[in-house]
Amino acid sequence: MPTQTANPLVSFIMPMLFIFFIFYFVLIRPQKKMEKQHRDMLNNLKKNDEVVTIGGVHGVIVNVKDKTFVVRIDENVKMEIDKSAVARVIKQENTENKP
Numbered sequence: 001m002p003t004q005t006a007n008p009l010v011s012f013i014m015p016m017l018f019i020f021f022i023f024y025f026v027l028i029r030p031q032k033k034m035e036k037q038h039r040d041m042l043n044n045l046k047k048n049d050e051v052v053t054i055g056g057v058h059g060v061i062v063n064v065k066d067k068t069f070v071v072r073i074d075e076n077v078k079m080e081i082d083k084s085a086v087a088r089v090i091k092q093e094n095t096e097n098k099p
Contacts, residue, residue: 045069050092
């Protein structure tokens with residue numbers, strides 16, 4: 001009675017697919033979720049929001065342009081930065097409670 005042997009191609013591909021699925025759920029999917037959250041945060045920034053840049057500069061947004069923000073760092077000190085340079089928002093202006 002002859003015995004059947006497993007196809008070597010299948011025994012090679014199955015572990016590779018398993019590793020790909022692990023990488024997808026552990027690395028790729030969470031990274032895409034974080035990118036989407038950061039993109040949404042940048043799109044929702046508006047005047048008077050307090051932000052921190054990637055370089056660690058703290059400031060308040062005084063003007064929103066297409067690809068940049070003008071940020072007030074101190075009295076009479078303003079700086080124009082790219083939107084992608086904003087790392088996080090410290091405090092957002094609440095427009096709901098204004099009369």
